Amino acid sequence: MKRRPRRSVPALLTALVLLAGCVLVTVVTVQLILGERPWISYDAVAATLHDLHWTDLLPAVAGGVLALLGLVLLLAAVLPGAATVLPLDGLFDSGAARGGYRSTLRAAAAGVDGVSAARVKLRTRRVKVRVETSRTQPDGLTDAVRAAVTDRLDRIGPATRPAVAVRVRAPRRTS
Known part of the structure:
Protein backbone atom coordinates (compact mmCIF):
# COMPACT_ATOMS: atom_id res chain seq x y z
CA MET A 1 0.00 0.00 0.00
CA LEU A 79 7.82 11.13 -11.64
CA PRO A 80 6.39 9.63 -8.46
CA GLY A 81 5.99 11.88 -5.48
CA ALA A 82 6.59 11.05 -1.86
CA ALA A 83 4.24 8.38 -0.57
CA THR A 84 1.41 9.74 1.57
CA VAL A 85 0.79 6.37 3.21
CA LEU A 86 3.84 4.33 4.21
CA PRO A 87 3.36 0.55 4.19
CA LEU A 88 3.60 -1.42 7.41
CA ASP A 89 4.81 -4.98 7.87
CA GLY A 90 2.22 -7.50 8.94
CA LEU A 91 -0.48 -9.93 7.88
CA PHE A 92 -2.82 -7.23 6.62
CA ASP A 93 -2.29 -4.65 3.94
CA SER A 94 -1.91 -1.64 6.21
CA GLY A 95 -0.14 1.68 6.26
CA ALA A 96 0.62 4.72 8.36
CA ALA A 97 -0.02 8.27 7.25
CA ARG A 98 3.18 10.18 6.64
CA GLY A 99 2.27 12.94 9.09
CA GLY A 100 1.41 10.50 11.87
CA TYR A 101 4.57 8.51 11.22
CA ARG A 102 6.68 11.66 11.48
CA SER A 103 4.93 12.98 14.59
CA THR A 104 5.25 9.71 16.52
CA LEU A 105 8.97 9.58 15.75
CA ARG A 106 9.30 13.23 16.79
CA ALA A 107 7.49 12.47 20.06
CA ALA A 108 9.87 9.57 20.71
CA ALA A 109 12.89 11.80 20.14
CA ALA A 110 11.46 14.66 22.22
CA GLY A 111 10.73 12.26 25.09
CA VAL A 112 14.43 11.67 25.74
CA ASP A 113 15.72 13.41 28.84
CA GLY A 114 17.65 16.55 27.88
CA VAL A 115 15.98 17.15 24.49
CA SER A 116 14.24 20.52 24.25
CA ALA A 117 13.09 20.28 20.63
CA ALA A 118 13.12 17.68 17.88
CA ARG A 119 12.62 17.73 14.12
CA VAL A 120 12.18 14.66 11.93
CA LYS A 121 12.59 14.37 8.17
CA LEU A 122 11.43 11.24 6.41
CA ARG A 123 13.36 10.08 3.39
CA THR A 124 12.98 6.93 1.33
CA ARG A 125 15.52 4.87 3.25
CA ARG A 126 16.49 7.19 6.09
CA VAL A 127 14.95 9.03 9.01
CA LYS A 128 16.84 12.22 9.88
CA VAL A 129 16.32 13.38 13.44
CA ARG A 130 17.60 16.76 14.59
CA VAL A 131 17.36 17.53 18.27
CA GLU A 132 18.19 20.60 20.28
CA THR A 133 19.34 20.51 23.86
CA SER A 134 20.23 23.04 26.50
CA ARG A 135 22.99 20.83 27.87
CA THR A 136 26.49 22.15 27.35
CA GLN A 137 27.86 18.61 27.23
CA PRO A 138 25.48 16.43 25.22
CA ASP A 139 27.55 13.26 25.59
CA GLY A 140 25.44 10.16 25.04
CA LEU A 141 22.39 12.12 23.88
CA THR A 142 22.83 11.00 20.26
CA ASP A 143 22.77 7.34 21.27
CA ALA A 144 19.77 7.84 23.56
CA VAL A 145 17.75 9.57 20.82
CA ARG A 146 18.74 6.91 18.27
CA ALA A 147 17.66 4.16 20.71
CA ALA A 148 14.31 5.86 21.39
CA VAL A 149 13.55 6.36 17.69
CA THR A 150 14.68 2.80 16.87
CA ASP A 151 12.44 1.44 19.61
CA ARG A 152 9.50 3.40 18.21
CA LEU A 153 10.26 2.07 14.73
CA ASP A 154 10.23 -1.46 16.17
CA ARG A 155 6.78 -0.79 17.60
CA ILE A 156 5.48 0.68 14.33
CA GLY A 157 6.92 -2.10 12.16
CA PRO A 158 7.48 -0.45 8.77
CA ALA A 159 7.73 -2.70 5.70
CA THR A 160 11.15 -1.30 4.83
CA ARG A 161 13.26 -0.42 7.83
CA PRO A 162 14.83 3.05 7.45
CA ALA A 163 18.23 3.92 8.87
CA VAL A 164 18.20 6.47 11.67
CA ALA A 165 20.54 9.48 11.54
CA VAL A 166 20.67 11.77 14.57
CA ARG A 167 22.22 15.22 14.90
CA VAL A 168 22.39 17.02 18.21
CA ARG A 169 22.55 20.77 18.43
CA ALA A 170 23.85 22.08 21.72
CA PRO A 171 24.81 25.56 22.94
CA ARG A 172 28.45 26.51 22.73
CA ARG A 173 30.64 25.77 25.67
CA THR A 174 31.68 28.77 27.70
CA SER A 175 34.77 27.28 29.30
Missing part, protein backbone atom coordinates in the same frame (compact mmCIF):
# COMPACT_ATOMS: atom_id res chain seq x y z
CA LYS A 2 1.89 3.00 -1.26
CA ARG A 3 -0.48 5.80 -1.94
CA ARG A 4 1.06 8.59 -3.95
CA PRO A 5 0.03 12.23 -3.78
CA ARG A 6 -2.36 13.62 -6.29
CA ARG A 7 -0.90 16.11 -8.71
CA SER A 8 -3.48 18.73 -7.78
CA VAL A 9 -1.42 21.90 -8.20
CA PRO A 10 -0.11 21.24 -11.76
CA ALA A 11 -3.52 19.96 -12.82
CA LEU A 12 -5.27 22.99 -11.32
CA LEU A 13 -2.89 25.47 -12.96
CA THR A 14 -3.21 23.78 -16.35
CA ALA A 15 -6.99 23.68 -16.05
CA LEU A 16 -7.16 27.37 -15.07
CA VAL A 17 -4.97 28.45 -18.01
CA LEU A 18 -7.03 26.38 -20.44
CA LEU A 19 -10.28 27.69 -18.92
CA ALA A 20 -9.09 31.30 -19.24
CA GLY A 21 -8.16 30.70 -22.90
CA CYS A 22 -11.52 29.08 -23.63
CA VAL A 23 -13.42 31.91 -21.93
CA LEU A 24 -11.46 34.50 -23.92
CA VAL A 25 -12.13 32.74 -27.22
CA THR A 26 -15.81 32.31 -26.35
CA VAL A 27 -16.26 35.98 -25.41
CA VAL A 28 -14.51 37.21 -28.56
CA THR A 29 -16.56 34.82 -30.71
CA VAL A 30 -19.86 35.95 -29.16
CA GLN A 31 -18.84 39.59 -29.62
CA LEU A 32 -18.10 38.94 -33.30
CA ILE A 33 -21.43 37.13 -33.79
CA LEU A 34 -23.33 40.00 -32.16
CA GLY A 35 -21.53 42.51 -34.34
CA GLU A 36 -19.83 44.29 -31.44
CA ARG A 37 -16.23 45.37 -31.22
CA PRO A 38 -14.24 42.39 -29.79
CA TRP A 39 -11.78 42.66 -26.90
CA ILE A 40 -9.04 41.25 -29.08
CA SER A 41 -9.05 42.07 -32.76
CA TYR A 42 -8.39 39.02 -34.94
CA ASP A 43 -6.90 41.23 -37.67
CA ALA A 44 -4.44 42.88 -35.26
CA VAL A 45 -3.30 39.49 -33.87
CA ALA A 46 -2.94 38.02 -37.36
CA ALA A 47 -0.97 41.05 -38.59
CA THR A 48 1.37 40.92 -35.59
CA LEU A 49 2.01 37.20 -36.00
CA HIS A 50 2.47 37.60 -39.76
CA ASP A 51 5.21 40.19 -39.21
CA LEU A 52 7.20 37.87 -36.89
CA HIS A 53 9.93 35.59 -38.22
CA TRP A 54 11.16 32.32 -36.74
CA THR A 55 14.59 33.86 -36.27
CA ASP A 56 13.29 36.75 -34.13
CA LEU A 57 13.86 36.80 -30.38
CA LEU A 58 10.18 36.78 -29.32
CA PRO A 59 9.19 33.45 -30.97
CA ALA A 60 12.38 31.80 -29.69
CA VAL A 61 11.80 32.95 -26.11
CA ALA A 62 8.09 32.07 -26.21
CA GLY A 63 8.88 28.64 -27.65
CA GLY A 64 11.54 28.01 -25.01
CA VAL A 65 9.23 29.04 -22.18
CA LEU A 66 6.40 26.85 -23.49
CA ALA A 67 8.77 23.89 -23.99
CA LEU A 68 10.10 24.29 -20.43
CA LEU A 69 6.57 24.53 -19.03
CA GLY A 70 5.58 21.40 -20.96
CA LEU A 71 8.63 19.54 -19.65
CA VAL A 72 7.84 20.55 -16.07
CA LEU A 73 4.23 19.38 -16.43
CA LEU A 74 5.38 16.12 -18.03
CA LEU A 75 7.86 15.46 -15.22
CA ALA A 76 5.21 16.28 -12.61
CA ALA A 77 2.93 13.70 -14.21
CA VAL A 78 5.53 10.96 -14.69
Whole structure:
Protein backbone atom coordinates (compact mmCIF):
# COMPACT_ATOMS: atom_id res chain seq x y z
CA MET A 1 0.00 0.00 0.00
CA LYS A 2 1.89 3.00 -1.26
CA ARG A 3 -0.48 5.80 -1.94
CA ARG A 4 1.06 8.59 -3.95
CA PRO A 5 0.03 12.23 -3.78
CA ARG A 6 -2.36 13.62 -6.29
CA ARG A 7 -0.90 16.11 -8.71
CA SER A 8 -3.48 18.73 -7.78
CA VAL A 9 -1.42 21.90 -8.20
CA PRO A 10 -0.11 21.24 -11.76
CA ALA A 11 -3.52 19.96 -12.82
CA LEU A 12 -5.27 22.99 -11.32
CA LEU A 13 -2.89 25.47 -12.96
CA THR A 14 -3.21 23.78 -16.35
CA ALA A 15 -6.99 23.68 -16.05
CA LEU A 16 -7.16 27.37 -15.07
CA VAL A 17 -4.97 28.45 -18.01
CA LEU A 18 -7.03 26.38 -20.44
CA LEU A 19 -10.28 27.69 -18.92
CA ALA A 20 -9.09 31.30 -19.24
CA GLY A 21 -8.16 30.70 -22.90
CA CYS A 22 -11.52 29.08 -23.63
CA VAL A 23 -13.42 31.91 -21.93
CA LEU A 24 -11.46 34.50 -23.92
CA VAL A 25 -12.13 32.74 -27.22
CA THR A 26 -15.81 32.31 -26.35
CA VAL A 27 -16.26 35.98 -25.41
CA VAL A 28 -14.51 37.21 -28.56
CA THR A 29 -16.56 34.82 -30.71
CA VAL A 30 -19.86 35.95 -29.16
CA GLN A 31 -18.84 39.59 -29.62
CA LEU A 32 -18.10 38.94 -33.30
CA ILE A 33 -21.43 37.13 -33.79
CA LEU A 34 -23.33 40.00 -32.16
CA GLY A 35 -21.53 42.51 -34.34
CA GLU A 36 -19.83 44.29 -31.44
CA ARG A 37 -16.23 45.37 -31.22
CA PRO A 38 -14.24 42.39 -29.79
CA TRP A 39 -11.78 42.66 -26.90
CA ILE A 40 -9.04 41.25 -29.08
CA SER A 41 -9.05 42.07 -32.76
CA TYR A 42 -8.39 39.02 -34.94
CA ASP A 43 -6.90 41.23 -37.67
CA ALA A 44 -4.44 42.88 -35.26
CA VAL A 45 -3.30 39.49 -33.87
CA ALA A 46 -2.94 38.02 -37.36
CA ALA A 47 -0.97 41.05 -38.59
CA THR A 48 1.37 40.92 -35.59
CA LEU A 49 2.01 37.20 -36.00
CA HIS A 50 2.47 37.60 -39.76
CA ASP A 51 5.21 40.19 -39.21
CA LEU A 52 7.20 37.87 -36.89
CA HIS A 53 9.93 35.59 -38.22
CA TRP A 54 11.16 32.32 -36.74
CA THR A 55 14.59 33.86 -36.27
CA ASP A 56 13.29 36.75 -34.13
CA LEU A 57 13.86 36.80 -30.38
CA LEU A 58 10.18 36.78 -29.32
CA PRO A 59 9.19 33.45 -30.97
CA ALA A 60 12.38 31.80 -29.69
CA VAL A 61 11.80 32.95 -26.11
CA ALA A 62 8.09 32.07 -26.21
CA GLY A 63 8.88 28.64 -27.65
CA GLY A 64 11.54 28.01 -25.01
CA VAL A 65 9.23 29.04 -22.18
CA LEU A 66 6.40 26.85 -23.49
CA ALA A 67 8.77 23.89 -23.99
CA LEU A 68 10.10 24.29 -20.43
CA LEU A 69 6.57 24.53 -19.03
CA GLY A 70 5.58 21.40 -20.96
CA LEU A 71 8.63 19.54 -19.65
CA VAL A 72 7.84 20.55 -16.07
CA LEU A 73 4.23 19.38 -16.43
CA LEU A 74 5.38 16.12 -18.03
CA LEU A 75 7.86 15.46 -15.22
CA ALA A 76 5.21 16.28 -12.61
CA ALA A 77 2.93 13.70 -14.21
CA VAL A 78 5.53 10.96 -14.69
CA LEU A 79 7.82 11.13 -11.64
CA PRO A 80 6.39 9.63 -8.46
CA GLY A 81 5.99 11.88 -5.48
CA ALA A 82 6.59 11.05 -1.86
CA ALA A 83 4.24 8.38 -0.57
CA THR A 84 1.41 9.74 1.57
CA VAL A 85 0.79 6.37 3.21
CA LEU A 86 3.84 4.33 4.21
CA PRO A 87 3.36 0.55 4.19
CA LEU A 88 3.60 -1.42 7.41
CA ASP A 89 4.81 -4.98 7.87
CA GLY A 90 2.22 -7.50 8.94
CA LEU A 91 -0.48 -9.93 7.88
CA PHE A 92 -2.82 -7.23 6.62
CA ASP A 93 -2.29 -4.65 3.94
CA SER A 94 -1.91 -1.64 6.21
CA GLY A 95 -0.14 1.68 6.26
CA ALA A 96 0.62 4.72 8.36
CA ALA A 97 -0.02 8.27 7.25
CA ARG A 98 3.18 10.18 6.64
CA GLY A 99 2.27 12.94 9.09
CA GLY A 100 1.41 10.50 11.87
CA TYR A 101 4.57 8.51 11.22
CA ARG A 102 6.68 11.66 11.48
CA SER A 103 4.93 12.98 14.59
CA THR A 104 5.25 9.71 16.52
CA LEU A 105 8.97 9.58 15.75
CA ARG A 106 9.30 13.23 16.79
CA ALA A 107 7.49 12.47 20.06
CA ALA A 108 9.87 9.57 20.71
CA ALA A 109 12.89 11.80 20.14
CA ALA A 110 11.46 14.66 22.22
CA GLY A 111 10.73 12.26 25.09
CA VAL A 112 14.43 11.67 25.74
CA ASP A 113 15.72 13.41 28.84
CA GLY A 114 17.65 16.55 27.88
CA VAL A 115 15.98 17.15 24.49
CA SER A 116 14.24 20.52 24.25
CA ALA A 117 13.09 20.28 20.63
CA ALA A 118 13.12 17.68 17.88
CA ARG A 119 12.62 17.73 14.12
CA VAL A 120 12.18 14.66 11.93
CA LYS A 121 12.59 14.37 8.17
CA LEU A 122 11.43 11.24 6.41
CA ARG A 123 13.36 10.08 3.39
CA THR A 124 12.98 6.93 1.33
CA ARG A 125 15.52 4.87 3.25
CA ARG A 126 16.49 7.19 6.09
CA VAL A 127 14.95 9.03 9.01
CA LYS A 128 16.84 12.22 9.88
CA VAL A 129 16.32 13.38 13.44
CA ARG A 130 17.60 16.76 14.59
CA VAL A 131 17.36 17.53 18.27
CA GLU A 132 18.19 20.60 20.28
CA THR A 133 19.34 20.51 23.86
CA SER A 134 20.23 23.04 26.50
CA ARG A 135 22.99 20.83 27.87
CA THR A 136 26.49 22.15 27.35
CA GLN A 137 27.86 18.61 27.23
CA PRO A 138 25.48 16.43 25.22
CA ASP A 139 27.55 13.26 25.59
CA GLY A 140 25.44 10.16 25.04
CA LEU A 141 22.39 12.12 23.88
CA THR A 142 22.83 11.00 20.26
CA ASP A 143 22.77 7.34 21.27
CA ALA A 144 19.77 7.84 23.56
CA VAL A 145 17.75 9.57 20.82
CA ARG A 146 18.74 6.91 18.27
CA ALA A 147 17.66 4.16 20.71
CA ALA A 148 14.31 5.86 21.39
CA VAL A 149 13.55 6.36 17.69
CA THR A 150 14.68 2.80 16.87
CA ASP A 151 12.44 1.44 19.61
CA ARG A 152 9.50 3.40 18.21
CA LEU A 153 10.26 2.07 14.73
CA ASP A 154 10.23 -1.46 16.17
CA ARG A 155 6.78 -0.79 17.60
CA ILE A 156 5.48 0.68 14.33
CA GLY A 157 6.92 -2.10 12.16
CA PRO A 158 7.48 -0.45 8.77
CA ALA A 159 7.73 -2.70 5.70
CA THR A 160 11.15 -1.30 4.83
CA ARG A 161 13.26 -0.42 7.83
CA PRO A 162 14.83 3.05 7.45
CA ALA A 163 18.23 3.92 8.87
CA VAL A 164 18.20 6.47 11.67
CA ALA A 165 20.54 9.48 11.54
CA VAL A 166 20.67 11.77 14.57
CA ARG A 167 22.22 15.22 14.90
CA VAL A 168 22.39 17.02 18.21
CA ARG A 169 22.55 20.77 18.43
CA ALA A 170 23.85 22.08 21.72
CA PRO A 171 24.81 25.56 22.94
CA ARG A 172 28.45 26.51 22.73
CA ARG A 173 30.64 25.77 25.67
CA THR A 174 31.68 28.77 27.70
CA SER A 175 34.77 27.28 29.30
